[in-house]
Amino acid sequence: MLQYDNYFIPKSLAEYFDMLQEIKNYRIVAGCTDILPWAREGRAGDVHIENIIDITNIKELDLFDIKKEKITISATTTFQKLFTDPEIRKDIKILPQVSVWFADDQIREQATIGGNIVNASPAADGAPAFLTLNAIAIIKGRKEKQIYERKVSLDKFILGRNKVDLQGNEILAALEMDNTSGYGASFEKVGHRRSLVISTVCVSCVAKTDALGKVFEDIRIAVAGVREIPCRLTKTELFLKGKDINENNILAASLLELDVINSRSRKEYRKEVLQNFIIRAIIKSVSDRIAIQENFFDLTKEKQLEGVSA
Amino acid sequence: MHKLTINLEVNGRKINKEVNSHYRLLDFLREDLDLTGSKEGCGAGECGTCSVFVDGKLVKSCLMPVAKASGKKIETIEHQGTPDKLSTLQKAFYLTGASQCGFCIPGMVMAATSTLRNNPNADIEEIKEEMGGNICRCTGYQKIFDAVELARDVISGKLDPKSLEQYSKPKESYLGANVKRIDAPSKVTGRLKYAADMKMPNMLHMQVFRSTRPHAKIKKLDLSKAKKVLGVETIVTCEDIPGVDNFGVFIEDQPVLARDKVRYVGEAIAAVAADTLEAAKEAISKIEIEYEDLPALFDAEEALKDKILIHEHYKTNLVKHIPIRKGNVEEGFAKADLIVEEKFSTQAVEHAYLEPMAGVGYVDSDGTLVIVSPSQNITHHRHMMAKIMNLPIHKVRFIMSPVGGGFGGKEDMIYQGMLALCAMKTRLPVKYVMTREEDIISTAKRHPSRTTYKIGLTKEGKITAVQIKMIADGGAYGCSTEGVMRKAAILGAGPYKIDNLQMDTMGVYTNNTPSGAFRSFGALQTEFATESILDICAEKLNMDPFELRRKNMFVAGDLTHTKQKLNSASIGTVLNELESLANWEKGAPNSRGQIRKDLNSKDNRESCFLGARLSEKSRLSGGVK
Numbered sequence: 001m002l003q004y005d006n007y008f009i010p011k012s013l014a015e016y017f018d019m020l021q022e023i024k025n026y027r028i029v030a031g032c033t034d035i036l037p038w039a040r041e042g043r044a045g046d047v048h049i050e051n052i053i054d055i056t057n058i059k060e061l062d063l064f065d066i067k068k069e070k071i072t073i074s075a076t077t078t079f080q081k082l083f084t085d086p087e088i089r090k091d092i093k094i095l096p097q098v099s100v101w102f103a104d105d106q107i108r109e110q111a112t113i114g115g116n117i118v119n120a121s122p123a124a125d126g127a128p129a130f131l132t133l134n135a136i137a138i139i140k141g142r143k144e145k146q147i148y149e150r151k152v153s154l155d156k157f158i159l160g161r162n163k164v165d166l167q168g169n170e171i172l173a174a175l176e177m178d179n180t181s182g183y184g185a186s187f188e189k190v191g192h193r194r195s196l197v198i199s200t201v202c203v204s205c206v207a208k209t210d211a212l213g214k215v216f217e218d219i220r221i222a223v224a225g226v227r228e229i230p231c232r233l234t235k236t237e238l239f240l241k242g243k244d245i246n247e248n249n250i251l252a253a254s255l256l257e258l259d260v261i262n263s264r265s266r267k268e269y270r271k272e273v274l275q276n277f278i279i280r281a282i283i284k285s286v287s288d289r290i291a292i293q294e295n296f297f298d299l300t301k302e303k304q305l306e307g308v309s310a
Numbered sequence: 311m312h313k314l315t316i317n318l319e320v321n322g323r324k325i326n327k328e329v330n331s332h333y334r335l336l337d338f339l340r341e342d343l344d345l346t347g348s349k350e351g352c353g354a355g356e357c358g359t360c361s362v363f364v365d366g367k368l369v370k371s372c373l374m375p376v377a378k379a380s381g382k383k384i385e386t387i388e389h390q391g392t393p394d395k396l397s398t399l400q401k402a403f404y405l406t407g408a409s410q411c412g413f414c415i416p417g418m419v420m421a422a423t424s425t426l427r428n429n430p431n432a433d434i435e436e437i438k439e440e441m442g443g444n445i446c447r448c449t450g451y452q453k454i455f456d457a458v459e460l461a462r463d464v465i466s467g468k469l470d471p472k473s474l475e476q477y478s479k480p481k482e483s484y485l486g487a488n489v490k491r492i493d494a495p496s497k498v499t500g501r502l503k504y505a506a507d508m509k510m511p512n513m514l515h516m517q518v519f520r521s522t523r524p525h526a527k528i529k530k531l532d533l534s535k536a537k538k539v540l541g542v543e544t545i546v547t548c549e550d551i552p553g554v555d556n557f558g559v560f561i562e563d564q565p566v567l568a569r570d571k572v573r574y575v576g577e578a579i580a581a582v583a584a585d586t587l588e589a590a591k592e593a594i595s596k597i598e599i600e601y602e603d604l605p606a607l608f609d610a611e612e613a614l615k616d617k618i619l620i621h622e623h624y625k626t627n628l629v630k631h632i633p634i635r636k637g638n639v640e641e642g643f644a645k646a647d648l649i650v651e652e653k654f655s656t657q658a659v660e661h662a663y664l665e666p667m668a669g670v671g672y673v674d675s676d677g678t679l680v681i682v683s684p685s686q687n688i689t690h691h692r693h694m695m696a697k698i699m700n701l702p703i704h705k706v707r708f709i710m711s712p713v714g715g716g717f718g719g720k721e722d723m724i725y726q727g728m729l730a731l732c733a734m735k736t737r738l739p740v741k742y743v744m745t746r747e748e749d750i751i752s753t754a755k756r757h758p759s760r761t762t763y764k765i766g767l768t769k770e771g772k773i774t775a776v777q778i779k780m781i782a783d784g785g786a787y788g789c790s791t792e793g794v795m796r797k798a799a800i801l802g803a804g805p806y807k808i809d810n811l812q813m814d815t816m817g818v819y820t821n822n823t824p825s826g827a828f829r830s831f832g833a834l835q836t837e838f839a840t841e842s843i844l845d846i847c848a849e850k851l852n853m854d855p856f857e858l859r860r861k862n863m864f865v866a867g868d869l870t871h872t873k874q875k876l877n878s879a880s881i882g883t884v885l886n887e888l889e890s891l892a893n894w895e896k897g898a899p900n901s902r903g904q905i906r907k908d909l910n911s912k913d914n915r916e917s918c919f920l921g922a923r924l925s926e927k928s929r930l931s932g933g934v935k
Contacts, residue, residue: 001591003332005312007377033373036334037354041747046591054378080367084934089924100920104443105424107355109367110374194918195442196356 001046002039009054013171016058017142020169026051028171030076031110033103034119055171056112060140063174066091071179072138075114075172079126083108092177094185094206098129101187101202104195114172117154120162120229122263127230128204128222129187130154133177141170151176161228183208183218186284188277189225199225200266201273205281209245216240216286221278226270227262236278245286254278311588316380320345321389335379336360336371339386346507347387347416347500349714351445351664352746358444359413359664361420362386368424370443387416387500390423399423400498401474402461403454407488410448412497413664413714417444419498422458429932430466434459435922442920447664447715493712505683505711506668510739513670514543514583516732517590518725518742519597520752521572521579524821525606525620528570528579532598536582539596541589543738546731547580553700557723559687559827561629561788563621566698566727571604573620573786574821576751578725583732583740606821610783611760613818620786620819627819629784630792632799634813634871642775642810646766650847654763654839658783659756661828665714666749671729672739678705679730684713686720694723699730718827722754722789754789754826757782757817759798759835763843771853771861775810776803780836784817785824791817794825794832802836803871804844805881806862811871849899856889856896 008023010016020026027049029035039047055061056076063074066087082088083099102108102125116126117137135154140147154175157165166172183206191197207219219240224230236256243249254275261270312331319325320343329338339345339362351359353372360371363385391397396404399422409415418441425432425440432440437458438451446454463469480487496502533545548555548569555569556562568579580597584590607613607620613627620627643649669683679701685691688708696706713720725742732740744752764777780798784791798815815836817825828834848855864870864879888894893911895902910916923934 001332001588003588005331007314007331007375009377029375031373032375032378033355036373036375040354041745041751046595052375052377054375056378096924097921100439100924103355104358105440106358106361106368106370106421106443107373109364109369194920 002036003046003048004052005050007052007054009057011057011059013058013060013140013142013147016053016055016171017147017169019053023051023053025049026053028053028055030054030056030112030115031078033107033111034115061173067179068181069179070176072174072176073113074174075117076112077114078109079103079111079113079116080105080108082113091179091181092133093183094129094132094180094187094204097185097187098125098204101125101189107196113175117158117175118164118166118172120158120160120164122161122228122230123199123202123225124230125187125189125199125202125224127154127158128202128224130175130177131222131230131232132204132206132220133180134220136176137165137172138174138176139166139170140173141168143168149173155232158229180206180208184285184288186281188281190273190277201225201270201277203274203277203281205278205285207282207285209286213286214244216243216245219282219285221281223260223274225263226274227260231260233257233260233278240282250279250282253282311586314377316376318379318382318384320384321386329376331377333376334372335362335364335374335376335384338376338379339371339384340507344509345386345388346503349413349416349504349665350506350743351413351666354746356445357414357664358417358421361417361424361444363420363424368420387420390419391499393495393499393501396495396498397423398464398471398474399426399457399461400495402457402464403498404491404494405474405476405488406453406457406460407491407494408449408453408457409491409494409497411664411713411715412493412502413504414444414446415497416500418446418454419500422454422461425458426462426465428934429928430462431931432462433922433928433931435919436928437462438918439920439922445664447662447717502712504665504668504714505670506665506741506743508670508682508711508741510670510672510741513739513741514585514732514736515587515590516581516583516729516740516742517587517594518578518728518748519580519582519594519599520748521568521575521577523572523601523603524575524608525604525618526572526601527604528568528572528599529602530598530600531580533580535596535598536593539584539589539593541585542593543583543585544732544735545580545582545593545597546728546735550731550735551698553696553698555698557694557698557727558788559690559721559790560792562694564787564789564824566731572601574823576748576823577786578728578752581728581732583736583738608820608822610758610781610818610820613820614781614816620821629788629817629819630795631814631816632795634799634811636808636871636873637775637810639775639777639810639812643764643766645768646774647769648847648850649764649766650843650850651762651764652839652843652846654759654761654842656756656759656835656838658758658823658825659828660750661715661717661719661753661755663713663715663717663719666744666746667720667725667753668741668743669711669726669729670739670741671726671733673733673737674707678707679734680707680709681726681729682709682711683726683729684711684716684720685723685726686713686716686718687723691723691726695726695730698727699734717829718790718831719753721827722824724753751823754785754824756828757784757791757794757825757832757835758822759783761836761839763839765843765847767847767851769851771847771851771858773806773808773862776808777812778802778814778836778839780815780839782815782817782835783820783822783825785820785822787819787824789824789826790831791825794827797832798836800870800872801833802840804837804840805864805879806840806859807864807868808862808871813871845899852898852901854896855899856885856894859885
């Protein structure tokens with residue numbers, strides 16, 4: 001059971017920073033979908049925190065700006081917003097894709113993208129999707145009564161399990177990401193069940209082809225659930241860029257970076273799943289760009305297994 | 311306790327109230343407003359029994375601090391309809407029989423309402439996807455999905471509203487007739503009160519101090535600091551038992567509260583009753599204990615060696631051995647063309663009823679002890695309780711509250727004794743509600759098992775002999791182990807004519823969580839082995855698995871494994887039905903190549919997927935909002 005004495009909901013950044021100066025023993029929350037299950041038997045148990053500071057009503061954090069090149073959305077944006085917003089669904093397809101795999105409709109109404117990143121879980125579903133959009137963390141802090149802003153790319157912002165690059169009174173305010181209009185996208189995830197499940201392996205992929213749909217013009221792949229920090233598969237991306245979209249290239253690419261797996265358990269299983277997910281994510285993310293012939297990817301099981309051991 | 315003031319609207323009613331600061335929206339609805347239609351099945355956002363609308367968006371109220379709800383409009387199940395004036399969806403749930411235990415149903419109705427509000431034309435895959443956050447343990451979901459599709463078609467005008475009243479009048483038999491389920495209106499509207507929903511004046515809240523050790527002597531139990539916590543009325547231990555302290559379904563070997571030693575992690579040691587849940591929890595955190603750890607047993611086969619005893623006075627860890635002998639297995643195996651030997655194991659399984667254990671105990675004006683709980687076994691509980699509390703049987707009354715799912719898990723009298731002690735000591739009503747985690751660690755599970763199997767068959771597929779030995783992990787206490795071993799022995803070899811059978815089932819004490827009753831009660835573990843080995847034999851004999859079973863199945867006139875003569879046998883009919891419904895592709899199990907032809911055929915469900923609402927079809931039909 002989570003017990004606290006006060007629940008503060010600051011309305012502006014100034015009020016928020018003032019609060020941090022005055023109050024000791026606090027926890028900062030947004031959607032609360034992680035902290036409440038955390039304070040239960042088997043995890044943190046009964047927890048008492050004097051003060052809770054809820055950042056979801058800070059007016060400066062209310063940002064939802066979709067531009068042609070970049071989108072800037074606040075850290076307090078919910079995953080359900082990413083699932084339902086028509087512009088996002090049209091142009092940044094990876095976001096509704098990852099959202100549909102994220103918890104369930106009801107939790108997505110509360111859970112925020114900022115919370116997902118700042119918690120820095122190795123199994124965070126949001127992180128690999130944001131990485132494929134070249135996300136940049138926009139951080140706000142206050143020094144000597146001056147509110148300042150700094151930007152760090154997301155791959156540098158996440159430092160480790162439950163560790164991010166926030167110093168002093170800093171807060172993750174927003175994410176700036178690429179608008180991937182014209183890109184296909186695919187999010188692959190496996191866990192013990194379909195809804196409400198922690199990823200054992202997840203892969204995010206966005207890709208763009210040439211006008212004829214024959215060549216990978218741009219492709220970005222990121223993984224989570226298999227290592228401490230979610231990461232991009234840069235060697236794989238580099239290998240595919242400019243290459244023809246065919247079975248041999250995709251199979252060869254799928255083998256390049258399976259050594260990113262550094263999980264505590266079930267490594268062999270994760271390796272097999274990861275390779276299959278990479279193949280599937282690549283194909284799905286270009287599938288509406290190319291005329292896929294039947295049996296485009298007729299990998300026999302033997303072939304895949306050989307691939308893993310190679 | 312710290313308070314804060316909230317202003318909000320609940321079901322159209324404006325409310326300005328001082329509430330406990332740390333309350334979740336769910337606590338506020340249930341405790342302060344008595345809107346108990348929203349249930350707490352897990353408290354961790356996993357089950358959806360607490361789903362409510364906040365400003366029109368469906369959320370899990372166990373994941374929302376009440377402070378967040380201030381200024382918002384809340385809509386709960388109580389706003390959806392009343393038993394005499396059901397909403398369209400509630401009528402559909404009623405008709406399809408979607409409410410069984412009913413505990414998930416208020417949340418399900420809310421999730422269905424949200425789904426159809428978001429897209430009145432949602433197709434079945436969209437419905438499944440959007441309701442993915444709500445769990446049901448009884449129905450297998452089909453009846454719930456049928457109800458939502460039915461309601462959708464009535465709302466959109468495709469179906470006449472009268473179709474929501476189409477109950478059949480049973481003519482000769484109730485079998486197969488869709489009769490009205492009389493408790494359904496109270497369930498679909500969230501009006502039915504389960505034990506955790508009950509409240510009485512001056513009611514106390516009970517919490518339990520549990521063992522963190524699998525096997526240990528209790529050297530010292532110090533309650534002095536706990537007793538000083540403001541609001542604590544009593545703390546009970548085994549010392550407070552007035553009568554004979556033991557209970558169990560078959561063997562009465564379990565104390566209400568651990569006596570001298572603990573035998574599993576999660577065993578109850580002391581119970582606190584206080585005027586608030588928070589005070590009871592605080593007192594629990596102040597109980598001090600010293601253990602002397604004993605070597606523990608976690609493996610049933612190891613336990614059978616009796617090197618360490620879990621119940622010293624029994625001189626053995628064997629709870630029950632059930633042997634069955636029929637014919638002569640040596641002769642049977644001698645006649646076999648094929649002999650297959652295999653080992654099978656099954657694990658512990660949690661019942662996962664949606665309603666965590668809960669109960670209320672009080673002493674009536676005439677001194678009668680009353681226990682209200684979702685017990686699956688109240689008459690036996692009453693007799694055991696009279697003995698434990700040293701009361702004449704007419705001074706003990708058990709009331710069975712609606713059972714929010716049991717599946718055998720609510721047969722054990724695991725917490726009612728503690729409620730009785732607290733109620734008798736304080737003479738005040740006492741309520742206890744387990745958290746999901748507490749329920750999982752402390753209540754009985756399905757017996758984990760290891761089965762050694764030997765079967766002999768002729769090359770035509772006739773079984774000549776079967777030898778089965780199952781060792782089951784009974785955990786720390788007897789519970790239903792004896793009965794489970796009996797059923798495992800009697801039924802385990804399956805509905806097949808076996809002239810030569812040697813069957814042994816053994817239940818064993820270990821320091822694991824106790825094992826108890828669970829659906830199919832013993833038959834599952836051994837029958838899993840039987841049916842698996844028959845498939846292996848079918849492959850080795852190059853024979854269709856249905857054919858192999860038909861060659862051996864019971865027919866009228868056969869003798870069962872315990873030599874009872876059968877007047878009728880239905881296995882043949884069952885096999886035929888199953889084969890046709892599955893569109894079974896005939897042949898030996900290893901004859902099918904890479905893709906089975908019966909996959910995705912009519913009546914066979916496709917595998918689950920996500921993303922139905924990302925499709926173009928979904929967008930055109932109304933999509934997401």
